[in-house]
Amino acid sequence: MPKIDIREEHDGGVDFTPVDSESISLWHLFEARKPVYQAKVKGTFRNLKWMVMGLLLGIYYLLPWVRWERGVGAPDQAILVDTINRKFYFFFIELWPQEVFYFTGLLLLAALGLFFATSLFGRVWCGYACPQTVWTDLFLTVERFFEGDRMAQMKLAKAPWSFDKVRRKAAKHAVWLLIGLATGGAWVFYFQDAPTLWRDMLNGDFYFIPTFWMVFLTFSTYLMAGFAREQVCTYMCPYARFQGAMFDEESLIVTYDKARGEPRGKQEGVGDCVDCRRCVVVCPVGIDIRDGQQYRCINCALCVDACNAVMDKLERSRGLIRYNNLAGTIPCGKATFKDVWQHARFVRPRTVIYGLIMAVVAGVMLWALLTKSLIDMNLVHSRNPLFVSLSDGSVRNTYTVRLINKTWDAKTYYLRMDRPDVTLRTAQQTAVAGDALPLTVKAGKVAEYTLFAERPRYTHAGELYPNHMAVTLKVTDEDGDTDSYETVFIGPNEE
Ligand code: SF4
Ligand code: SF4
Structure with missing residues (x-):
């Protein structure tokens, strides 16, 4: 009977198990999810991620409470999507349904901005600013707080149910749900006057539509950031699949310096990679950057921080894993922002064209706004x-x-x-x-x-x-x- 090799990934690499072709079922086509237990890491890019996370979450949760004086009878919420009166308020800008073309322009600018950033810094959006990344990172932090770091989490997962396990898991899920509730709650405040809606809620007046969205977003945040995590980036998001089309030889991506690192090992006379796997265990999507560029990599650069810490301990130069381009023009060394700035080529036909198109679209939108008839x-x-x-x-x-x-x-x-x-x-x-x-x-x-x-x-x-x-x-x-x-x-x- 003919056999078919079933591919199975594990921590030590990839195995191919021969299986009788007749016993192959639909489920063999799907790979079971391997839970990713992410280890804690410290370093420049981790700090940058903390800052971006704090900034974006702060903006998201606090913006509905910012007031903006528009005149008697006008709503004083700086950002408001007034679905009842079909108007959109954004600080001094007020858009009517007839002005929907501004949203088209905004979407065009957002798409071009993503292409522009990707051509410069690879999947920087995915690694730092995408809501899925930001909330997953927050949920992972909560998980680490209640269950400990990677090893403790793995131990807890394998341990039989006990009072301590229930207590830790329950506390983690409760905080996840509270974050989900805050996320859904903040979302509905963008659609109605936030203080009024908040007062109504405190008085027990829950209207159907805001309540529906609040509950929906509470659970979708809980599921996406708590359980689906990296699977959203790997299987659900189309961006991971077509990002390659936006790269060129000069785009900055996180790379492993094979020439310097290989052959890996701890003995004398081999490459600089001591095969400690720190870069793998800190990766939020659970991949090994040493296998080369992969569509699952979100360019968060946490493996850079992990490897730099190892190199510091071994008193070797940093940058075995570093931001580099496919042309390999960023030299290995300290691999600081200054190195990258000096050796990367940011002005290229692709980035200039994206920049020019963005400037034209932004210019047209600005002109339309400034000359807008009342x-x-x-x-x-x-x-x-x-x-x-x-x-x-x-x-x-x-x-x-x-x-x-x-x-x-x-x-x-x-x-x-x-x-x-x-x-x-x-x-x-x-x-x-x-x-x-x-x-x-x-x-x-x-x-x-x-x-x-x-x-x-x-x-x-x-x-x-x-x-x-x-x-x-x-x-x-x-x-x-x-x-x-x-x-x-x-x-x-x-x-
Ligand atoms: S962290 Fe650096 S030294 Fe350790 S396995 Fe990864 S690349 Fe090799
Ligand atoms: S391989 Fe490195 S840059 Fe890519 S997702 Fe993992 S930790 Fe982030």
């Missing part, structure tokens, strides 16, 4: 009927006008058609022919008016007007802000 007009010509012939012989067209007041003051707008012989009116008021019609809109609101436009059947010269006349309606506020809309005025074909 008034918006939409207009629909009534189709049923297209026009009405009035008893005095004149012709009437009807339009539905929507005016959006994007300021936090009540406004009067003046609507005018570019035809001096046309009279504009609403149910409430009539303008003199050719004059502007005043329309009021409350602060930060949308007002809808039925607009009647009437003109005589004949021109001054006594001729019938063309049945299809292009017209422009222009709206102006007291501050000179304007918006206009092109439409048609329809009349009869013949007498």
Whole structure:
């Protein structure tokens, strides 16, 4: 019977076990997860990770509480996604649904920023700033606090259930759930006024939608950061698979210096790698960087810290594992930021092109923001009927006008058609022919008016007007802000 080799990875390497082809089941196609027990490490990159983690978590949890004065009646939360009134507030920026293109620009900038950072520093986003990395790192810290470092955790996992084991596990899961709750809680505060929602919760008023999202995010954070961990990066995130397309020869990635390290061993006359496996046990995804560049590596550089500490103890130069590029231009030595800065080539066609595209997109968005009109007009010509012939012989067209007041003051707008012989009116008021019609809109609101436009059947010269006349309606506020809309005025074909 033909045999098939089943690949199995373990701490000492990879084994291939021959299995009868007939006894192969679907489950042989899936590799069982090997738990990663990460050892504690100290060093420059670990410190950098602590700082980035503190900064990002601080921003995430505290931002909903930052206030921003916008005027009477306006929400004073600096960042607010107001789903009820369909508006987005970001400090001094206020976006309406009609301005969704800003979000497109923002997404484009974010994608380009990721490409740009990856072409410079490899998967720096994954290693330091991705929410999955940040929360997993936080959960691992909690785990270490209650269960001890790697060896203690492994021992505890194998130990039979006891009061001490239950106590440690229960405390860890309780804190994980609390972090999940804080994460879900902070998320819903971005969608409603945070102090009001907080007060309502304290009074026992839990509304369905915020409560649903809070519970959902509590458990998804708990599952993703507590259990799925590195599997999210390895199996779920598409970025790991296409990151290679963003690298070039000069992109900085974490590499093992094979020429210096091999052959590995503790005896005299071999390479510098003493095969202590410190670089492996500190790795949050459980890989061995000495096997070469791997799609699972998130470029967190914790193995750099671990190996540097080993090299310091052995009084050998640092940098056996270091940030380097595929061209290998960063020399081994102290491997400090200065070394990297001096020997890396950051200005390259790829990075320049990404930088230029980002500058253009950011420039266009900034220009659009700075020249943004605070008034918006939409207009629909009534189709049923297209026009009405009035008893005095004149012709009437009807339009539905929507005016959006994007300021936090009540406004009067003046609507005018570019035809001096046309009279504009609403149910409430009539303008003199050719004059502007005043329309009021409350602060930060949308007002809808039925607009009647009437003109005589004949021109001054006594001729019938063309049945299809292009017209422009222009709206102006007291501050000179304007918006206009092109439409048609329809009349009869013949007498
Ligand atoms: S930490 Fe350094 S010395 Fe130890 S196994 Fe890894 S590469 Fe070799
Ligand atoms: S191999 Fe090194 S850089 Fe890559 S994920 Fe593991 S510890 Fe981080």
